[in-house]
Amino acid sequence: MFFHFIIAGIFLIFSGxxxxxxxxxxxxxxxxxxxxxxxFAWFLLYIVAKQIRSNGHDQMNDLENLFLEIIES
Structure with a gap:
């Protein structure tokens, strides 16, 4: 998220x-x-973040199943 702010700041500075x-x-x-x-960097960050989110979706489901299994026991 901070990279988005840095890129937006650089964009605003150079537009001024x-x-x-x-x-x-x-x-x-x-x-x-x-x-x-x-x-271009902003769009690249968006694409990379979307890819990371899709890669972590299965891990999130595994963690949720483990959490529910621990709660039930």
Missing amino acids: IAYSDYILKNPVTFDLIVMGLMI
């Missing part, structure tokens, strides 16, 4: 820098590249 560079008539190419990479 890109805006000020645009107003000052400086090139904004690097800023836009970093912002695009942050969007």
Whole structure:
């Protein structure tokens, strides 16, 4: 979850820098590249988190069954 906040923070910082560079008539190419990479990283984090959640689903069911077995005994 913290990675999402870090990526969002970097995106916001570079969007502010890109805006000020645009107003000052400086090139904004690097800023836009970093912002695009942050969007890509955000989607990548989403895909990785979804994969980890699906991998852990069976383990969660095993733990729940073990918990119910201990409660019943």
